[in-house]
Amino acid sequence: MxxxxxxxxxxxxxxxxxxxxxxxxxxxxxxxxxxxxxxxxxxxxxxxxxxxxxxxEMLREKIKTLEGRIMDMIRHSNENLIIADKLQRWALGLMRTDNPAELPERIVADVRSQFQVPQVAIKVWSVAPQHADAPFAQGVTEDAKTFASSLTSPFCGANPGFEAVQWLDQPAQAVSLALLPLRNGAISSAAPAFGMLVLASPDSQRFHSGMGTDFLERMAELASAALSRLRG
Incomplete structure (x- = not known):
């Protein structure tokens, strides 16, 4: 000085x-x-x-920076509104599905189309006897069930070779994943999982460990509420 x-x-x-x-x-x-x-x-x-x-000049620079931040806030707000609208339409579609056995396939198809997720798979266990032989209730080991129950929030990140990846049509194309446990109540509760929803992308940055998971949590809870009808 x-x-x-x-x-x-x-x-x-x-x-x-x-x-x-x-x-x-x-x-x-x-x-x-x-x-x-x-x-x-x-x-x-x-x-x-x-x-x-x-x-x-300094004031102009500050104004430009603030304008950029405001535009980012508006963009994020618009994106959130779009996602919230998609979640609502998805929830309405699940509620209007009369046959519970159609729900897993409906969930997979809607997540692919409405949220532009390249690959989606779902498995549900501990179902009522009339659904026990359905494809969505087959091919899940006890290890996978235990792993699903251990998740109290969505797993997002690179594919380390989870068993659930093999539920996808093209597991080799799953570079990044989001694994959503399905259970009664909040996703963070201690209730055992009765299913898992798998989202996968060839883009390594589509699902990553630093991303926000609020909408994924809402997605898991909506799917869980709908699929509870399969349990009798």
């Missing part, structure tokens, strides 16, 4: 000057020529500009 020294006196620091100017707002009224003579370097072309012009 630069300090101004006067013989026999303590050095005057930049903070002292800044404090004086802050507490003496009429200084530049008494010495208008000082304000007019201050020259600064512009960040655009390294040319000399007046203090007023530099302040105007």
């Amino acid at each position: 630069t300090a101004l020294t006067t013989p026999g006196m303590n050095p005057i620091t930049e903070d002292d000057i800044a404090n004086y100017l802050t507490n003496s707002p009429d200084f530049f009224e008494r010495h208008a020529e000082v304000l007019a003579s201050v020259q600064m370097t512009s960040p655009h072309g390294n040319r000399a500009v007046s203090l007023q012009e530099r302040q105007a």
Whole structure:
């Protein structure tokens, strides 16, 4: 920090000057020529500009940054509204499905089409006897059931070779995954899972560990509520 020294006196620091100017707002009224003579370097072309012009540039930059943030907020808000609308339409479709046995296939088809997920699979266990032989209730090991019950939030990330990936039509194309446990009540509850919904994409960034999972949680809870009809 630069300090101004006067013989026999303590050095005057930049903070002292800044404090004086802050507490003496009429200084530049008494010495208008000082304000007019201050020259600064512009960040655009390294040319000399007046203090007023530099302040105007700084304000324009701040306004531009704030405008960018506002546009991002509007974009995210619009995206959230679109997703919320899709969730509502999806929920209505599930409620209007009369035959419970059609629900797993309906869920898979709707998630693919409405949410543009390349691959989707679902398995449901502990179903009523009349559904025990259905494809959606077959081919699930005890390890997979235990793993599903251990999830209290959606798993999102790279494919490490989970058994559930083999439920997909093209498991080799599953680069990133979202695994949604299906259980009674909230997804975070301690209730054992009675199924799992698998979302997969060839895009490594479609599902990642840092993404928000609010909508995936709502999706899991809606699917769980609908599929509870399969359990008798």
